[in-house]
Amino acid sequence: MSVSKNLEQVKLTIPEKVTLIAVSKTKPNSAIEEAYALGQRDFGENRIQELKDKAAVLPEDIRWHAIGHLQTNKVKYIVPFVWMIHAVDSLKLLVEINKQAIKHNRVINCLLQFHIAQESSKFGLSMVETEELIATEAFNELKNIKIAGVMGMATFTDNQDVIRNEFKTLKNYFDLLKPKIGNDSFKEISMGMSGDYQIAIEEGSTIVRVGSSIFGTRN
């Protein structure tokens, strides 16, 4: 199947109010252009060098989402153009994003990444850590950051109950944080990938990040 046929199939299964990010990591620019020609504008990448290289040559109206774990020293490469950073899990990272954003006179959309999976390898904050973070003076001084919502990844498992419960947990964190963050832009719940986005949407996802169902399996 071609990228455009896959994309059309996936779009049929996603309500219009949910944002579909086409996760194009490891895939060539030609695959992105094929999706772009169908009107797809949100693309996600997890490696900074690859994201930077692709953004430099692909159409300027693409909204690039940095979806993977981000090291502080790499922030400067993406802040000039990135639309949203999904995996923010420390104050240190926020401070650096803010610093670079000031240099480029931009406000960067950031999602707080939560650790919801059973696996210990996945990055992300706990609710306690987040409450501590947002109570700090340093956090409240970040003027070039827009906290746009939350992001999480479910456990890699066939057990749908486990996945569903983890998504419920993330939705619950979002609901608890909304009044505390207190801005109208705090509205996104980025959860769901190729294997589990249907469950994620049922549990309140507003952004799904779908790679292999659109572009085929990765090596």
Ligand SMILES: *Cc1c(COP(=O)(O)O)cnc(C)c1O
């Ligand atoms: C790769 C990746 C995805 C997409 O995964 P698929 O299973 O190919 O849909 C989504 N989110 C993150 C953070 C990823 O790294």
